[in-house]
Amino acid sequence: MMGKRHFKVWRGDEDGGDLQDYQVEVNEGEVVLDIIHRLQATEAPDLACRWNCKAGKCGSCSMEINGMPRLSCMTRMSTFEESETVTVTPLRTFPVIRDLVTDVSFNYEKARETPAFAPPTDLAPGEYRMTQVDVERSQEFRKCIECFLCQNTCHVVRDHEENKQAFAGPRYFIRAAELDMHPLDDRTDRKEYAQQSQGLGYCNITKCCTEVCPEHIKITDNAIIPMKERVVDRRYDPLVWLGSKIFRRGQSHRELDQVGATGLPASELPARGDHSPKAEAERGVNWHRQVPRPQTASVDQNGRLPLTELTSENAAASSPFGDDVQFPLPSESLNYHHPRQGD
Ligand code: SF4
């Protein structure tokens, strides 16, 4: 494993560049990012690359290694044959800034466009309650480290700059799915939003995004396909259609949601895409949904969590201290004493 190995690394900027050859020493247990660092320390001190954690958790060291989108800090050199040339190139879907660093701001724009979590307006932070099964359902999507390998891989935008405006990409489909499954999200139109504004229809479920995800999130199976199925149910299922004709007098679900919540006809509602609080209030939210209501104030007037929160009958989960513990705890049970003021 020890010894010099042949590397080709793309060097250049937005005006162009090419692959440059390097013979670099490789040691037992090293990953591709180690080799990039060795190059920077020796013959290519101006080689640009982005990284932070070197632990597969920050998502910044994404690049293409022998054509495969990967995290360079998680790609062991032992996965290549000893005689194999390792070719390292920047992510292809995003504009190159320099060498292996690309401008991924496309993703942040799409993040900004995605409407944020919208809890019921009569619940304060700290009063949210949801069951463990709902937490676990969306936990898979919360594992995303925003490495954007899925965004880079998706053929809808990989070689089609013209699709970028209309297509948010798999990372934001999982965000929409997560919020769609969230019992406290009061927006009723996440699927419609994904279909109409995020370009869900462009996805033809090739599963390439799932294949490259370093967090093993089942992007296609658990987020995209369920959302697509529900969009199709709403629009094309003959039974749903018949039901809407019989029970809903021909109004679309969206119109129904809106008219039911606000009493306003769809023509008088705010423009689509306007997510300001005023527009949201006028458009209406799903007030009919049952959400658990806490019975104690979540914070006192100083903004502190009261101890009653931990002993409340409606606590979100069982007390980490055990059910037989009474508060306030006796001083001998404490393992931390707050220093006196002035000490
Ligand atoms: S499954 Fe859809 S989002 Fe994922 S890579 Fe294929 S087309 Fe893109």
Ligand code: SF4
């Ligand atoms: S879904 Fe997976 S591949 Fe896509 S950005 Fe998140 S961690 Fe990366």
Ligand code: FES
């Ligand atoms: S350096 Fe953080 S994921 Fe690779």
